[in-house]
Amino acid sequence: MCADRPIPKVDRPCAVCSSRDARIIRMEEIQPVVRCLRCGYIYCNPVPSEVDLLAYYDGSYTDWDHWEQTFRHDRQYVFTEGLRRICRYQSEGKLLDVGCSLGIFLEGARAEGFECHGVEVSEPAARFAGDRLRLNVFQGTLHEARYPCEFFDVVTLWDVLEHVPDPRSILREIRRILKPRGLAVVRVPNVNFHLSRSRILSAICPQRDPGLDTLNHLNHFSAHSLLALMRRQGFERPVLLPGTPNIYGRPLIDSAKKLYNSLAQMAHSLLHLEIATIIEAYAFRRP
Numbered sequence: 001m002c003a004d005r006p007i008p009k010v011d012r013p014c015a016v017c018s019s020r021d022a023r024i025i026r027m028e029e030i031q032p033v034v035r036c037l038r039c040g041y042i043y044c045n046p047v048p049s050e051v052d053l054l055a056y057y058d059g060s061y062t063d064w065d066h067w068e069q070t071f072r073h074d075r076q077y078v079f080t081e082g083l084r085r086i087c088r089y090q091s092e093g094k095l096l097d098v099g100c101s102l103g104i105f106l107e108g109a110r111a112e113g114f115e116c117h118g119v120e121v122s123e124p125a126a127r128f129a130g131d132r133l134r135l136n137v138f139q140g141t142l143h144e145a146r147y148p149c150e151f152f153d154v155v156t157l158w159d160v161l162e163h164v165p166d167p168r169s170i171l172r173e174i175r176r177i178l179k180p181r182g183l184a185v186v187r188v189p190n191v192n193f194h195l196s197r198s199r200i201l202s203a204i205c206p207q208r209d210p211g212l213d214t215l216n217h218l219n220h221f222s223a224h225s226l227l228a229l230m231r232r233q234g235f236e237r238p239v240l241l242p243g244t245p246n247i248y249g250r251p252l253i254d255s256a257k258k259l260y261n262s263l264a265q266m267a268h269s270l271l272h273l274e275i276a277t278i279i280e281a282y283a284f285r286r287p
């Protein structure tokens with residue numbers, strides 16, 4: 001997003017409760033991070049327009065083979081576990097992956113017997129999923145795809161909702177295209193973990209502090225704000241789980257991540273504390 005020209009910014013209300021009463025809690029390099037004074041939701045405001053964001057993501061993939069290798073390796077652990085969790089609730093039918101990237105998750109879901117569909121804004125990534133993996137992928141935004149009402153049994157958003165300028169409209173559209181009692185799966189970074197890590201690192205080793213990655217992430221959900229948003233947009237009986245961490249093929253770091261994830265799973269099960277780096281919500285469309 002570091003373009004030479006100034007990028008116009010769009011002012012947003014709180015996505016959870018619609019309030020415009022918010023306070024700046026951090027001045028990140030790219031844009032301010034605010035906390036809603038009514039409900040506590042944390043988000044970037046103002047943010048670039050959707051047009052600028054789409055141009056940014058369209059240029060994100062250039063080397064297909066490199067991205068395929070990287071995605072397959074890094075995401076396999078996440079997607080295998082995600083699919084296992086989905087199959088607890090729904091093991092067949094029409095599945096849509098929003099922001100499906102190269103289609104690696106859909107490939108696994110198709111092998112499990114789902115009828116798979118994808119939406120991807122990046123033209124090269126959508127073309128890869130269609131041409132190389134023979135997947136049914138619409139290139140564009142979810143709204144542009146204009147799927148019929150009550151069409152899907154499952155809709156997944158793997159690490160997508162934190163990137164979009166209007167998360168409410170995405171969830172509303174997912175509610176429209178899901179069958180009654182259909183399953184929505186949303187995976188996002190846990191802001192409580194990332195804020196705590198940033199505070200600790202900025203005190204002891206500021207140059208290693210990654211902040212909240214406001215170049216890519218516009219919305220910063222906690223378990224509380226994610227579930228509140230989903231309930232308000234028409235989803236019920238949500239189950240919140242610690243997300244499986246991304247694995248990047250660096251043995252020491254990956255082992256540390258898996259160990260921390262085990263601790264987070266215990267904290268979740270025994271103490272109802274959400275300290276995982278990533279959280280996943282599984283919720284059903286209200287009939």
Ligand SMILES: [Zn+2]
Pocket residue numbers: 014015016017018019036037038039040041
């Ligand atoms: Zn709010």
